[in-house]
Amino acid sequence: MCLMINNLLDKLYSERTLSKDEFISLINCPKDTSEHLRSLAEKVRIENYGHDIYMRGLIEFSNYCRQDCYYCGIRRSNTSCPRYRLSFNDIAECCREGYRLGFRTFVLQSGEDPYFTDDRICKIIEAIKRDYPDCAVTLSLGEKSREIYKRFFDCGADRYLLRHETANKAHFKKLHPENQTFEGRMECLQILKEIGYQVGCGFMVGSPFQNAECLADDLLFIKKLNPQMVGIGPFIPHGQTPFKEYSAGSLDMTLKMLSIIRLMLPGVLLPATTALATIDPRGREKGILAGANVVMPNLSPVKVREKYQLYDNKVCTGEESAQCRSCLEKRIQSVGCRLVVARGDSKNI
Ligand code: SAH
Numbered sequence: 001m002c003l004m005i006n007n008l009l010d011k012l013y014s015e016r017t018l019s020k021d022e023f024i025s026l027i028n029c030p031k032d033t034s035e036h037l038r039s040l041a042e043k044v045r046i047e048n049y050g051h052d053i054y055m056r057g058l059i060e061f062s063n064y065c066r067q068d069c070y071y072c073g074i075r076r077s078n079t080s081c082p083r084y085r086l087s088f089n090d091i092a093e094c095c096r097e098g099y100r101l102g103f104r105t106f107v108l109q110s111g112e113d114p115y116f117t118d119d120r121i122c123k124i125i126e127a128i129k130r131d132y133p134d135c136a137v138t139l140s141l142g143e144k145s146r147e148i149y150k151r152f153f154d155c156g157a158d159r160y161l162l163r164h165e166t167a168n169k170a171h172f173k174k175l176h177p178e179n180q181t182f183e184g185r186m187e188c189l190q191i192l193k194e195i196g197y198q199v200g201c202g203f204m205v206g207s208p209f210q211n212a213e214c215l216a217d218d219l220l221f222i223k224k225l226n227p228q229m230v231g232i233g234p235f236i237p238h239g240q241t242p243f244k245e246y247s248a249g250s251l252d253m254t255l256k257m258l259s260i261i262r263l264m265l266p267g268v269l270l271p272a273t274t275a276l277a278t279i280d281p282r283g284r285e286k287g288i289l290a291g292a293n294v295v296m297p298n299l300s301p302v303k304v305r306e307k308y309q310l311y312d313n314k315v316c317t318g319e320e321s322a323q324c325r326s327c328l329e330k331r332i333q334s335v336g337c338r339l340v341v342a343r344g345d346s347k348n349i
Helices: 002-015 020-028 031-049 088-100 118-131 146-155 169-175 182-195 212-225 251-264 274-279 283-289 325-333
Strands: 052-055 057-062 105-110 136-140 159-161 198-205 229-234 338-340
Touching: 002 020, 002 031, 002 251, 020 212, 020 251, 031 251, 057 088, 088 105, 088 118, 105 118, 105 159, 118 136, 118 146, 146 182, 159 229, 169 182, 182 198, 198 212, 198 251, 212 251, 229 251, 229 274, 251 274, 251 283, 274 283, 283 325, 325 338
Parallel strands: 052 338, 057 105, 105 136, 136 159, 159 198, 198 229
Antiparallel strands: none
16 A cells, blocks of 8 residues: 555645545555655755744743643643742743743743633733734633634734644544533634634644544644644643543654645644654654754743643753753754744745
């Protein structure tokens, strides 16, 4: 079956999509053709973004969450998770330090924490846009109403990350409690697009119950949504969740998905995620070689980093991460690229 794979790769490269069955064949095909896929994806990344890698400063400002996703370590039912919130001043300090280090995009991420009312979030967005007008603000705060998304946008937020988690409805139900619906998640993404945000969707590779068909559904959904960013990383089990016994997603499958997405959406922004760096010591570098062009190091104060535990053994939570910048710079140079000081807007518009 895999003899056909080179034809499929050529078709994916020239037509930028495949049928569902063709995606399933590509997904099921073992490792031996992965170098061809990888090198095509790297070529397309270079054609679109050169050797530039953008960096985003991730500020995880609260791990309180009203939702109860079965895979996530900060889910509401995890009573052994020590909860924290950053103050307005803490967040301002993260941005000050981040700006000094060359970050020109700040990503505000949290659980769905009711303490952070719309007014509080707007105040934070406005302050960042006032103090750093040359920077982009990305939000990753979960599901909100159209009115609230619009308000944040009008306050100056540029981008919104909301992973769809899985584009297969039956699979979605296995990852979430009943009150969190597939339709609700998808509608949020649609609304974010309509409002005019640069939108990011995404999914975990190797989440429990995922099969090749689910991944093919993810790819076709991404093609249709045509987002500016796609965040994907391996699922990693967390010991205090219902999925603690499941194994982590694989490095190879994650890299394969990154490469396929680069070929489908040549101008998309594609991060080499922290989860990827967590399952492999050279995960970020391998992600870049597979077509990724963004890194999102943690800018949260060191004292709270290990409390934002979506999964076990997350990297860069300790003191030694020393703001990651120089260590990251060396890693990125080792794969022929350079970290740039820029907002790094998407070329997929
Ligand atoms: N509350 C926000 C941010 C969620 S955390 C929201 O709902 O969008 C960001 C992402 O981390 C999630 O979308 C999910 O895809 C990922 N994540 C959560 N638990 C994980 C795990 N155990 N392994 C890997 N990734 C995980």
